[in-house]
Amino acid sequence: MDSLAFDPNENRRSRHQALDHKYEIWGSVRADVIKRTGLERQETRILQPNHVFLMNLKGTACRGEDIVDGRRIAFLPRRAGSIIFMPAGSDWNGWDEGDATASYLLVSIEKGFADEVFAGVARHRPAALPPSIGFRDGTIELALQRIALELKQPDSISAAMVESQAIQLFVQMFRLNGVYQEPVKGGLSSFDLKRAVGMIAALSDGRPTLADLAKEVGVSRFHFWRAFKQSTGMTPHAFIAQRRLEQSADMLRSTNLSATEIAMECGFSSSSHFTTAFKRAFGACPTEFRRKCRI
Secondary structure, X not given: OHHHOOOHHHHEEEOOOEEEEEEEEEOOEEXXXXXXXXXXXXXXXXXXXXXXXXXXXXXXXXXXXXXEOOEEEOOOOEOOOOEEEEOOOOEEEEEEEEOOOEEEEEEEEOHXXXXXXXXXXOOOOHHHOOOEEEEOOHHHHHHHHHHHHHHHOOOOOHXXXXXXXXXXXXXXXXXXXXXXXXXXXXXXXXXXHHHHHHHHHHOOOOXXXXXXXXXXXXXXXXXXXXXXXXHHOOOHHHHHHHHHHHHHHHHXXXXXXXXXXXXXXXXXXOHHHHHHHHHHHHOOOHHHHHHHHOO
C-alpha cells in the first residue's frame, strides 16, 4: 500500500496559512481530502503507478499551467466540480492560482484492481484511457462525492461502497472516451459539436431551443437532434438538463442562495422539480448535498 502514499505538501506544494489533510484506505482504493486556507499559488507534481481522480470540492483555479507527459495543455479555469483524471504512470505537473480557500478530493486506485475488474474484456482496459484535465461529468462527480462521504463517515462496509464507486468511475470514463464504442456515423462534426456545446454553455439560463442550436450549426431541427444524440449519446434536452444540474451543484457549494433561488437561476420550472431532478442525479436533496459538502 506504500505505492498509494500521498503527501499534499509534496504533490501539491503551495504557500498557505493552514492545511487540513484527511485520508482513508480501503483495499486498493485510497481517498484524500485536502483543505487549504490563505492559498496563494500551488504547484502540482503527480507521478504515480496508480490511476488518479482529482476533483475540486471548493474554490476556483483561475489561471495556471498544466503539463502532462511533457506536453503543455491549454489551461481552463477549474471551478468546484471540475475533475482531473490521470491514468497510471502519467506525469502531471504545473501550477495554478485562485481562491484563497480551496479543498480537493484525490482518489487513487491501484492499477491491478482496475485490470482485474475488466479482465477478460480486452477492449475495456483502463490503460487505454487518456489523461483528462478540467472536465465535467455528473456521473463521475456523483461517484466521487459518494467516496468523499465514506471518507467523512467510514463504517464496516465502506470498502464495498468505495470499490463499487471506483468501478463506476472507470465504466463512465470508458463511455466518455468511446473506448469500446464503434465510430459514430452520421453525428455532428467535432467543429459543429463544439459550436453547439459552446452555445449551451454561453447562455446564462442554459436553455437554448432546439431551433436555436440547429440554426447555429446550419441544419434542420430533426437532423440536429439525431446527429447530436449520435455524437454525445444524449438528446439535446438531456444534455442541457445535465448542465443545469451541474450548475446548480456549483451554486450549492459556492453560494448562500436558497435552493428555490438556485432553481430559478438554473432554469427549473419550480423548486419541487429542481429537488426531484437533483436527488435523482446526486442521491441527495439540494439542502442535504450542501450540508455534506460543507462538513
